[in-house]
Amino acid sequence: MEHNHIINHKQFVKTGRTVAFTPDVLKKVQSLIARYPKGEQKSALLPVLHIAQEELGGYLSTDVMDYVAGLLHITPIEVYEVATFYSMFYLEKTGKYVIEVCHTGPCSIAGGEQVLAYLKKTLGIDSGETTPDGLFTLNEVECLGACGNAPVMQVNTWFYEHLTCDKIDQILKELKENANQGKPNDSRWVEKFC
Amino acid sequence: MGRKILLADIAVPDIEEYHVYRANGGYRSVEKALLGMTPAEVSGEVTKSGLRGRGGAGFPTGLKWSFLDKKSEKPRYLVCNADESEPGTFKDRYLMHHLPHLLIEGLIVSCYALGVHTCYIYIRGEFKYLVGILENAIREARSHGFLGEKILGTPFNLQIFVHPGAGAYICGEETALLESIEGKRGNPRIKPPFPAFKGLYGCPTVVNNVETLASVGPIVMMGGETYATIGKGKSTGTKLISACGNINNPGVYEIELGLPVEDFIFGKEYCNGIVGHKSLKAVIPGGSSVPILPAGLMLKTAEGNTRLMTYESLSDGDFISGTMLGSGGFIVYGEDACIVRNTWNLTRFYRHESCGQCSPCREGTAWMEKILYRIEHGEGKPSDIDLLAKIARNIEGNTICPLGDAAAWPVASAIRHFREEFEDHVLHPAAVLEKERSVKERG
Ligand SMILES: Cc1cc2nc3c(=O)[nH]c(=O)nc-3n(C[C@H](O)[C@H](O)[C@H](O)COP(=O)(O)O)c2cc1C
Numbered sequence: 001m002e003h004n005h006i007i008n009h010k011q012f013v014k015t016g017r018t019v020a021f022t023p024d025v026l027k028k029v030q031s032l033i034a035r036y037p038k039g040e041q042k043s044a045l046l047p048v049l050h051i052a053q054e055e056l057g058g059y060l061s062t063d064v065m066d067y068v069a070g071l072l073h074i075t076p077i078e079v080y081e082v083a084t085f086y087s088m089f090y091l092e093k094t095g096k097y098v099i100e101v102c103h104t105g106p107c108s109i110a111g112g113e114q115v116l117a118y119l120k121k122t123l124g125i126d127s128g129e130t131t132p133d134g135l136f137t138l139n140e141v142e143c144l145g146a147c148g149n150a151p152v153m154q155v156n157t158w159f160y161e162h163l164t165c166d167k168i169d170q171i172l173k174e175l176k177e178n179a180n181q182g183k184p185n186d187s188r189w190v191e192k193f194c
Numbered sequence: 195m196g197r198k199i200l201l202a203d204i205a206v207p208d209i210e211e212y213h214v215y216r217a218n219g220g221y222r223s224v225e226k227a228l229l230g231m232t233p234a235e236v237s238g239e240v241t242k243s244g245l246r247g248r249g250g251a252g253f254p255t256g257l258k259w260s261f262l263d264k265k266s267e268k269p270r271y272l273v274c275n276a277d278e279s280e281p282g283t284f285k286d287r288y289l290m291h292h293l294p295h296l297l298i299e300g301l302i303v304s305c306y307a308l309g310v311h312t313c314y315i316y317i318r319g320e321f322k323y324l325v326g327i328l329e330n331a332i333r334e335a336r337s338h339g340f341l342g343e344k345i346l347g348t349p350f351n352l353q354i355f356v357h358p359g360a361g362a363y364i365c366g367e368e369t370a371l372l373e374s375i376e377g378k379r380g381n382p383r384i385k386p387p388f389p390a391f392k393g394l395y396g397c398p399t400v401v402n403n404v405e406t407l408a409s410v411g412p413i414v415m416m417g418g419e420t421y422a423t424i425g426k427g428k429s430t431g432t433k434l435i436s437a438c439g440n441i442n443n444p445g446v447y448e449i450e451l452g453l454p455v456e457d458f459i460f461g462k463e464y465c466n467g468i469v470g471h472k473s474l475k476a477v478i479p480g481g482s483s484v485p486i487l488p489a490g491l492m493l494k495t496a497e498g499n500t501r502l503m504t505y506e507s508l509s510d511g512d513f514i515s516g517t518m519l520g521s522g523g524f525i526v527y528g529e530d531a532c533i534v535r536n537t538w539n540l541t542r543f544y545r546h547e548s549c550g551q552c553s554p555c556r557e558g559t560a561w562m563e564k565i566l567y568r569i570e571h572g573e574g575k576p577s578d579i580d581l582l583a584k585i586a587r588n589i590e591g592n593t594i595c596p597l598g599d600a601a602a603w604p605v606a607s608a609i610r611h612f613r614e615e616f617e618d619h620v621l622h623p624a625a626v627l628e629k630e631r632s633v634k635e636r637g
Pocket residue numbers: 246247248249250251252253255258275276277278279280363364365366367368369401402403404406407595596597600
């Protein structure tokens with residue numbers, strides 16, 4: 001996917017923190033691992049990384065990846081090579097809200113470029129950057145599978161569709177107002193699995 | 195032509211809930227199959243139905259199932275491909291959101307037919323909200339005895355699990371998908387061996403699309419032969435088409451295969467024509483990976499026959515004057531759309547999504563994107579157009595997986611059908627840029 005991560009030999013961030021899931025989350029994670037055949041516990045890597053990213057700081061620091069490796073009894077490198085491949089995993093600190101704007105064909109012809117330009121202007125940042133208050137990260141992503149409702153963006157995987165500038169103003173306003181009350185419209189990965 | 199099979203009950207309020215779904219005839223195919231048919235009889239109905247894979251390639255589902263290694267002592271797996279990342283395609287999301295039980299029902303009957311006891315639904319991570327919906331449907335099905343041990347009192351056991359991806363188009367390719375479930379990077383495997391022999395965890399595996407598997411319940415209920423009378427020729431049944439682009443009514447439509455393309459684009463109950471009463475310029479009918487066709491060839495084949503929404507009619511003329519039904523991701527372009535810009539955009543997509551294993555794909559997509567970027571931005575050279583076509587030719591057929599072809603075809607077909615537009619960009623860049631700017635401001 002993002003070859004940059006490989007070619008630039010991007011340094012993984014080591015925070016030095018001791019990281020661990022809460023007992024409740026850990027229990028869910030163990031039950032997720034049990035969904036796969038004996039000896040194939042590595043299969044739980046993607047779902048567990050989603051949970052880890054969300055529960056343990058919003059991105060995958062080296063400490064978090066090493067912790068996940070330990071949980072799944074695999075080597076850290078097996079986690080790193082997966083974390084660098086998939087675009088939903090972040091290797092650097094992100095804002096509280098990660099805004100991902102679709103810039104692929106169908107969205108692009110329906111105003112996706114204007115949406116992106118408007119967000120850059122309003123937030124005062126370029127794609128790939130985070131606002132100084134740590135609230136918003138702006139990313140450009142490929143087709144989100146919602147092209148009939150273009151232009152489309154996701155905020156922490158929640159869909160916002162048929163975007164207009166007015167609608168974006170409204171969304172940003174609500175997100176800011178709710179910034180201290182957890183994530184609106186966005187329940188946690190760990191709650192998604194029964 | 196308006197026959198609905200998958201979406202027949204879509205308008206029933208709360209149809210996503212178990213009780214409503216069940217009261218409307220839901221899960222009857224599970225009862226019919228498990229209590230009254232052998233697994234071979236169920237597969238037989240699917241074969242007779244002529245159902246073809248709805249994920250893109252259109253491979254006959256019954257035939258694919260028949261390849262499953264019957265001699266192996268290992269467990270077998272069914273994997274439902276819900277990765278849906280092909281630009282222009284958003285039908286599976288719609289189906290899973292509104293009719294999650296239709297999918298679960300199809301999975302149960304399919305697993306029974308295939309002798310499978312563990313099934314994974316691989317869903318793209320961006321569809322996180324659907325994970326909860328599917329898990330809930332699975333829980334409901336289990337609590338009503340349709341999943342788990344001894345289903346309906348028979349010896350048949352089945353578990354279904356949802357497995358999320360994490361943002362990688364390539365994981366829709368079936369072997370990359372299997373790697374991804376195994377907790378690895380989504381690098382496609384070299385075939386053979388095919389998944390039917392060595393799939394998930396090296397075991398016999400069938401991978402099918404969401405829509406394909408959701409069709410199995412209705413097929414068992416109506417019988418394969420009846421299903422085969424719907425549609426046209428070898429394109430049996432109905433197909434979900436996700437329509438987007440410069441049309442008045444974007445959305446997901448269930449069409450009976452055989453509908454004329456013109457009726458689909460201009461019919462009031464479907465796309466309802468081009469936005470702003472503009473004229474139709476071009477269509478990519480099967481997701482971004484299939485060749486683009488100009489309006490004339492989209493409505494009529496090179497021989498002047500009415501172009502129909504079928505696998506055969508859309509590919510009539512092969513890649514010279516035809517295209518493919520693909521995933522049913524129908525992207526419509528009005529007269530103002532810039533084909534060069536669009537081709538650049540889609541090539542950027544493939545460059546980004548190439549897993550990087552094969553040099554023709556990794557390097558070729560990067561070069562094509564670079565060249566298309568400079569043509570679109572008024573810095574192209576006349577020789578660039580042939581260079582692009584040549585790179586596309588060198589990728590095609592020379593890679594491990596079909597993503598290479600998928601990246602090459604849009605470029606090759608755009609140049610074939612819209613060469614003047616590329617030449618215009620190269621020869622009169624200032625005029626083209628000015629025109630694009632004014633279209634943008636108006637639009
Ligand atoms: C790059 C690439 C991406 C694909 N993405 C998808 C996808 O998102 N969903 C899908 O069902 N099939 C996708 N396919 C096709 C699958 O490999 C496979 O053929 C399909 O899931 C088989 O199901 P079917 O026979 O029911 O169509 C993709 C293929 C390629 C080469």
